[in-house]
Amino acid sequence: xxxxxxxxxxxxxxxxxxxxxxxxxxxxxxxxxxxxxxxxxxxxxxxxxxxxxxxxxxxxxxxxxxxxxxxxxxxxxxxxxxxxxxxxxxxxxxxxxxxxxxxxxxxxxxxxxxxxxxxxxxxxxxxxxxxxxxxxxxxxxxxxxxxxxxxxxxxxxxxxxxxxxxxxxxxxxxxxxxxxxxxxxxxxxxxxxxxxxxxxxxxxxxxxxxxxxxxxxxxxxxxxxxxxxxxxxxxxxxxxxxxxxxxxxxxxxxxxxxxxxxxxxxxxxxxxxxxxxxxxxxxxxxxxxxxxxxxxxxxxxxxxxxxxxxxxxxxxxxxxxxxxxxxxxxxxxxxxxxxxxxxxxxxxxxxxxxxxxxxxxx
Amino acid sequence: xxxxxxxxxxxxxxxxxxxxxxxxxxxxxxxxxxxxxxxxxxxxxxxxxxxxxxxxxxxxxxxxxxxxxxxxxxxxxxxxxxxxxxxxxxxxxxxxxxxxxxxxxxxxxxxxxxxxxxxxxxxxxxxxxxxxxxxxxxxxxxxxxxxxxxxxxxxxxxxxxxxxxxxxxxxxxxxxxxxxxxxxxxxxxxxxxxxxxxxxxxxxxxxxxxxxxxxxxxxxxxxxxxxxxxxxxxxxxxxxxxxxxxxxxxxxxxxxxxxxxxxxxxx
Numbered sequence: 115x116x117x118x119x120x121x122x123x124x125x126x127x128x129x130x131x132x133x134x135x136x137x138x139x140x141x142x143x144x145x146x147x148x149x150x151x152x153x154x155x156x157x158x159x160x161x162x163x164x165x166x167x168x169x170x171x172x173x174x175x176x177x178x179x180x181x182x183x184x185x186x187x188x189x190x191x192x193x194x195x196x197x198x199x200x201x202x203x204x205x206x207x208x209x210x211x212x213x214x215x216x217x218x219x220x221x222x223x224x225x226x227x228x229x230x231x232x233x234x235x236x237x238x239x240x241x242x243x244x245x246x247x248x249x250x251x252x253x254x255x256x257x258x259x260x261x262x263x264x265x266x267x268x269x270x271x272x273x274x275x276x277x278x279x280x281x282x283x284x285x286x287x288x289x290x291x292x293x294x295x296x297x298x299x300x301x302x303x304x305x306x307x308x309x310x311x312x313x314x315x316x317x318x319x320x321x322x323x324x325x326x327x328x329x330x331x332x333x334x335x336x337x338x339x340x341x342x343x344x345x346x347x348x349x350x351x352x353x354x355x356x357x358x359x360x361x362x363x364x365x366x367x368x369x370x371x372x373x374x375x376x377x378x379x380x381x382x383x384x385x386x387x388x389x390x391x392x393x394x395x396x397x398x399x400x401x402x403x404x405x406x407x408x409x410x411x412x413x414x415x416x417x418x419x420x421x422x423x424x425x426x427x428x429x430x431x432x433x434x435x436x437x438x439x440x441x442x443x444x445x446x447x448x449x450x451x452x453x454x455x456x457x458x459x460x461x462x463x464x465x466x467x468x469x470x471x472x473x474x475x476x
Numbered sequence: 477x478x479x480x481x482x483x484x485x486x487x488x489x490x491x492x493x494x495x496x497x498x499x500x501x502x503x504x505x506x507x508x509x510x511x512x513x514x515x516x517x518x519x520x521x522x523x524x525x526x527x528x529x530x531x532x533x534x535x536x537x538x539x540x541x542x543x544x545x546x547x548x549x550x551x552x553x554x555x556x557x558x559x560x561x562x563x564x565x566x567x568x569x570x571x572x573x574x575x576x577x578x579x580x581x582x583x584x585x586x587x588x589x590x591x592x593x594x595x596x597x598x599x600x601x602x603x604x605x606x607x608x609x610x611x612x613x614x615x616x617x618x619x620x621x622x623x624x625x626x627x628x629x630x631x632x633x634x635x636x637x638x639x640x641x642x643x644x645x646x647x648x649x650x651x652x653x654x655x656x657x658x659x660x661x662x663x664x665x666x667x668x669x670x671x672x673x674x675x676x677x678x679x680x681x682x683x684x685x686x687x688x689x690x691x692x693x694x695x696x697x698x699x700x701x702x703x704x705x706x707x708x709x710x711x712x713x714x715x716x717x718x719x720x721x722x723x724x725x726x727x728x729x730x731x732x733x734x735x736x737x738x739x740x741x742x743x
């Protein structure tokens with residue numbers, strides 16, 4: 115395994131000591147994998163990344179790299195390269211000088227001839243699709259180009275681990291997508307460990323081998339994108355990753371990880387649970403909008419409601435349905451052009467498979 | 477849509493701008509003109525252009541010596557001001573230490589205090605510890621007061637710069653010295669040049685502290701002052717014109733220098 119975080123704790127001076135920025139975070143990151151840390155701002159993801167990089171030091175806990183304890187090793191000695199949100203290019207140097215920076219430092223002295231450095235710089239610029247720009251200054255580049263220069267500068271020293279701090283945050287949507295594909299391609303090509311921080315769950319789902327969802331300094335769930343999406347362990351994860359409906363209720367019974375939830379209107383929903391909680395526990399039934407079937411109301415429907423809103427979203431229609439006897443709206447996605455016509459105000463019936471329902475107590 | 481105000485078209489603005497500029501530069505122009513006037517009394521009528529006053533200036537060894545003295549004092553002040561101001565600015569921006577907020581204010585105090593007060597205080601102190609007055613004591617008195625120029629200029633630049641470039645350099649394997657000389661220093665060089673120029677200019681024509689702290693040697697403002705007290709001849713105009721021309725050259729060079737580098741620094 116490449117990286118191991120063991121019980122990391124980090125509180126910033128002046129902040130509330132009872133709620134550290136990073137609170138007992140433990141993660142194992144396999145060599146060569148692409149791991150994303152996601153969460154809303156202030157959840158501790160960037161601080162965790164900066165501790166891996168050696169730009170911050172934890173108050174407690176350890177960081178192991180290939181079995182070696184690097185917790186207090188300075189960033190310059192770690193062999194990990196960080197990509198900064200603002201790219202952090204050196205404005206007084208040309209693109210070529212920026213990329214060559216890591217090779218021209220004292221620790222590299224004598225390892226490369228000037229000609230070799232030239233060749234390596236060209237090679238890296240080619241790799242990030244910026245050939246011929248080595249004479250430019252960063253100020254003359256677009257945001258996407260600066261991003262690529264920063265990437266080339268990081269890659270030229272052949273690090274084992276690459277760390278990304280919301281690197282695509284400043285790019286527009288189209289460029290963002292192009293860079294996502296680019297990073298995926300680079301990851302596959304280089305076989306290096308990527309640790310990637312983002313607040314964009316779609317980006318994390320699309321790119322990662324594993325995702326750690328963080329909230330209030332803690333890792334709530336660390337799993338594959340599929341697991342995070344389909345079997346969230348907590349309500350926060352369910353809500354943060356994709357559009358899930360949360361219906362609050364009380365657990366009737368739970369057996370072998372199948373729970374039954376009674377909603378305030380009396381109807382009972384069955385679903386899978388991460389653990390068997392005692393009956394009477396306050397829980398939520400979680401159902402993804404795209405796993406709910408919607409149809410005009412009929413006598414056989416177990417769950418009924420009224421359409422409050424209909425939004426046309428291109429690939430699908432989104433319906434907001436107010437459930438009968440409940441003070442809760444449920445969002446339903448239906449692929450465009452399927453099923454009968456449903457308009458605002460229509461009574462409808464909702465149906466879903468029990469395996470698409472999660473029963474979560476946390 | 478509302479049209480943007482075109483300030484250039486507003487007559488009163490142009491007039492007031494011209495009045496202010498005139499107030500600043502007409503006296504200087506007068507001084508330049510009278511420095512070539514043959515009439516030994518400063519005033520009209522103008523009589524045939526002459527370089528006599530410039531010749532008198534070049535032959536006046538006291539004045540020449542005072543210029544050299546002043547230049548040396550100013551250079552010493554720049555060394556002191558930049559040499560202590562740069563580390564102080566870095567400490568204020570990059571490090572936490574006890575009494576930091578207090579230090580930030582205290583470092584600005586000398587420029588707020590009237591020079592006479594600083595001068596009297598230093599004079600008392602120097603007499604007390606029996607340090608003989610000389611050009612060095614001027615450097616000590618004026619230079620320490622001007623440290624705050626470099627501190628404020630460089631501190632502002634460092635704040636604006638942020639940490640990520642330095643972190644990136646360190647992350648790429650740079651030692652602290654490499655980070656400083658290859659990343660930090662190039663980014664703040666214009667602020668350093670700027671504070672050096674301002675420090676030099678202020679130190680060169682400082683009078684109050686200098687008057688109190690000097691020994692036998694004079695600087696230019698003191699030499700001019702004592703000449704004026706005896707008799708105002710057009711030679712003073714010639715000296716002042718020369719200093720003005722030299723300052724203008726330095727100023728233009730400084731602006732040109734900082735603009736050239738400023739383009740590189742903006743990202």
